[in-house]
Structure formats: C-alpha cells, structure tokens
Amino acid sequence: MNIVLIAMILALLIPIYEAWQDDDVWQKMLAFASIATKTSIMILIVSILRDDWMIGVVGVIILSVGNAALMLLAHVIKRLNDVSRGGL
Amino acid sequence: MxxxxxxxxxxxxxxxxxxxxxxxxxxxxxxxxxxxxxxxKAAAALKDWLHVLGEILVAIPQAYKEAFELMLRPHRAEDVTLERVKPRRTPGLIFLDIFLITFTPKTIVLKYHERGWYEVHWVRRRKKT
Amino acid sequence: MIDILSYGCMGIGLLFWFWGTFPLVGKRSVLFKLHSLSVSDTLGSMSIVVGLLLKIPSEWPLLVLALISLAIWNTVLGYVLAYCSSSGNEISEVGDRSEYSAGEYGVSEYGTGGYE
Known part of the structure; x- marks a missing residue:
C-alpha cells in the first residue's frame, strides 16, 4: 500500500512540473485538472492506509463536488479571451 | 412533477x-x-432513456479497450469530424450522448451546434488522406 | 485471490496514470493531451477505486459514489475544457457545415506541435 502511495506522489509530480514550466493558460488548466483528480484519489488511499473513514468521506465529497471551480474558471478565461480579441 | x-x-x-x-x-x-x-418538460420516451443507459454499460468496457489500444499502438494523428444528432433528442438525452462520446478516450466532443451537429475530435493512428 | 485482483486493479490504474500523464509534458496540442488525460484521470482513477472497493467492500456506498462522480465530472470537465480552449481559435458563428470541412483546421492547426 505504501508503494502505491509513493508511486502516486511520483505521478503527481508530473502535472505539477507541467503547470510550472508551461506558459500557455490552457496547458496549465489541464495540469491543474489532473492535479485535482490525483490528489482526491490520494486522499482516498490515505484514508484506507490510516483506516479512518472520516478522511475518506472528505475525499468522496471533493470528488463529487468535483471540478466545478475549474469549469467556471475555464468559462471565465474563454470569455476574457473573447472580449480582448473581438472588442465588446 | x-x-x-x-x-x-x-x-x-x-x-x-x-x-x-x-x-x-x-x-x-x-x-x-x-x-x-x-x-x-422531461417527456423523453422511456425507450430512448433505457437505450442510452444500456449504451453506457457497453461504453465502460469499450473505454478500457480503447485505452489499451492507445497504449499499445501510438496514435499520432488528430482530426475533427461532424456527426449528426439523432432526431427528437431532449436536452437530457443530448447531455448523455455527449457524455458517451467524451467518455471513450479516442473521441472528445468539441462543440454542440444548435442545428443538430456534434463536432467530434479524434485521435487516429495515421492521417486520413 | 481478492487481494491479487485488487492489487491488479490498482496496478493497472497506476500504469494508466503514468502513461496518460507523461504526454502532458510534451509539446502537443491541448486536445491531444486531453485524450491521454481522459485515459489516466478517468479510467485510471476508476480502476484504482475499483481496486479499493475490492479491498474494503464494507464501504461500498461511498466508493460507488466516488466512482460515479469521478466518471461524470471528469468527462464533463474534458468536454468543457475542449470547448473553451478550442472556440478561441475559430470562427464562432458557423452558418453552414460546408464552410469548414474536417481537415481544414483539424490537422493543420492542432497537428504536431501545433500550439505556440
């Protein structure tokens, strides 16, 4: 189980690196979406490791509230792009 | 109700x-x-709903199959196609259709046109000429 | 037996995670990366959760909820990101489908190393 967790942390490093090194905003959004999913799965794993289901409930709630904020942000960025390109 | x-x-x-x-x-x-x-006004035919729900059950193993295909053979080319929406779809059913197409890893719906077209983005093994 | 199965599911999930996340670093288009992310984040995470479900079946309601919401939210996010990131690059109002054929901006604009 510990090995699984370590492998997950390694996998988590990839999108973090990508979010840091890329300047394009959509590539950053992709990386953040990936980070969000990976961390919430990690929360589930940790809750099983520690045998504490309160942590697991938090993970499931994060998953089911989901990436709503990221979707909202994507729409805001799109709207900003539209405005700055075409004029109001 | x-x-x-x-x-x-x-x-x-x-x-x-x-x-x-x-x-x-x-x-x-x-x-x-x-x-x-x-x-x-969610008056879609029950038959359509059951049909789509059945398709979702089929789509899960198919998604895994496509994932393995993507992993084993590299798919490098991309293209965009248009697909027709089946007639008389309610918004709920259209949402489920888009969900189905996007759920399988080789295809993503880019856009839904009001006139009844989906714009679908594909990855393929080689460019279609 | 169950143990082997559950570790197998988690192993497949981790494999998917690594395979799908590595293309994120390269210089491909956003849409291409979205395809590989849907492999890793949706399918990989789902198989990890199934592995957990086999390990502790007593918590099945929560884990099934996690599975469902994972599938729905990740797919919808993929669609929203594809829609938002692509519509900046094209004519927003398309009157007639013959105006753009499939290859017109598909391969040329999003091809290898397409975005700057």
Missing part, C-alpha cells in the same frame, strides 16, 4: 452518500428529492 428517472438519480445519490436505510432517512431523502426544483 419531475421525471421519474430524475427522482431515481437523486435518491440513488442520497442513499449512497448517507448509506443509511432507516425509515427516517428514507423519508428525508424522498422529500428532498421531490422538493428540489426540476425541469418540467
């Missing part, structure tokens, strides 16, 4: 979240599910 499928969906989420089948909880769940506002 809200559609019965809508009601079932809400009750499923409620019972999975609370994991409690005591009478009090059932009463709370049913009343909350009935009280939440719903769209009025």
């Amino acid at each position: 809200i559609g019965h499928l809508n009601l079932i969906l809400r009750l499923t989420i409620w019972f999975l979240l609370t994991a409690d089948l005591s009478p009090a909880n059932i009463v709370i769940g049913v009343s909350v599910a009935l009280l939440l506002p719903g769209r009025q």
Whole structure:
C-alpha cells in the first residue's frame, strides 16, 4: 500500500512540473485538472492506509463536488479571451 | 412533477452518500428529492432513456479497450469530424450522448451546434488522406 | 485471490496514470493531451477505486459514489475544457457545415506541435 502511495506522489509530480514550466493558460488548466483528480484519489488511499473513514468521506465529497471551480474558471478565461480579441 | 428517472438519480445519490436505510432517512431523502426544483418538460420516451443507459454499460468496457489500444499502438494523428444528432433528442438525452462520446478516450466532443451537429475530435493512428 | 485482483486493479490504474500523464509534458496540442488525460484521470482513477472497493467492500456506498462522480465530472470537465480552449481559435458563428470541412483546421492547426 505504501508503494502505491509513493508511486502516486511520483505521478503527481508530473502535472505539477507541467503547470510550472508551461506558459500557455490552457496547458496549465489541464495540469491543474489532473492535479485535482490525483490528489482526491490520494486522499482516498490515505484514508484506507490510516483506516479512518472520516478522511475518506472528505475525499468522496471533493470528488463529487468535483471540478466545478475549474469549469467556471475555464468559462471565465474563454470569455476574457473573447472580449480582448473581438472588442465588446 | 419531475421525471421519474430524475427522482431515481437523486435518491440513488442520497442513499449512497448517507448509506443509511432507516425509515427516517428514507423519508428525508424522498422529500428532498421531490422538493428540489426540476425541469418540467422531461417527456423523453422511456425507450430512448433505457437505450442510452444500456449504451453506457457497453461504453465502460469499450473505454478500457480503447485505452489499451492507445497504449499499445501510438496514435499520432488528430482530426475533427461532424456527426449528426439523432432526431427528437431532449436536452437530457443530448447531455448523455455527449457524455458517451467524451467518455471513450479516442473521441472528445468539441462543440454542440444548435442545428443538430456534434463536432467530434479524434485521435487516429495515421492521417486520413 | 481478492487481494491479487485488487492489487491488479490498482496496478493497472497506476500504469494508466503514468502513461496518460507523461504526454502532458510534451509539446502537443491541448486536445491531444486531453485524450491521454481522459485515459489516466478517468479510467485510471476508476480502476484504482475499483481496486479499493475490492479491498474494503464494507464501504461500498461511498466508493460507488466516488466512482460515479469521478466518471461524470471528469468527462464533463474534458468536454468543457475542449470547448473553451478550442472556440478561441475559430470562427464562432458557423452558418453552414460546408464552410469548414474536417481537415481544414483539424490537422493543420492542432497537428504536431501545433500550439505556440
């Protein structure tokens, strides 16, 4: 189980690196979406490791509230792009 | 009244979240599910719904199959196609269609045109000429 | 037996995670990366959760809820990101489908190393 967790942390490093090194905003959004999913799965794993289901409930709630904020942000960025390109 | 499928969906989420089948909880769940506002005109044919739900069950193994195909052989080319929406779809069914197409890893819906077209983005093994 | 199965599911999930996340670093288009992310984040995470479900079946309601919401939210996010990131690059109002054929901006604009 510990090995699984370590492998997950390694996998988590990839999108973090990508979010840091890329300047394009959509590539950053992709990386953040990936980070969000990976961390919430990690929360589930940790809750099983520690045998504490309160942590697991938090993970499931994060998953089911989901990436709503990221979707909202994507729409805001799109709207900003539209405005700055075409004029109001 | 809200559609019965809508009601079932809400009750499923409620019972999975609370994991409690005591009478009090059932009463709370049913009343909350009935009280939440719903769209009025969800008069899609039950047959269509069952059909789409069946397709979702098929789509899960198919998604895994496509994932393995993507892993074993590199798909480098990309292209965009247009697909027709089946006639007489309600918004709920269109949402499920888009969900189905996007769920499989080789295809993503880019855009839904009001006139009844999906714009679908594909990865393929080689460029189609 | 169950143990082997559950570790197998988690192993497949981790494999998907690594395979799908590595293309994120390269210089491909956003849409291409979205395809590989849907492999890793949706399918990989789902198989990890199934592995957990086999390990502790007593918590099945929560884990099934996690599975469902994972599938729905990740797919919808993929669609929203694809829609938002692509519509900046094209004519927003398309009158007639013959105006753009499939290859017109598909391969040329999003091809290898397409974005700057």
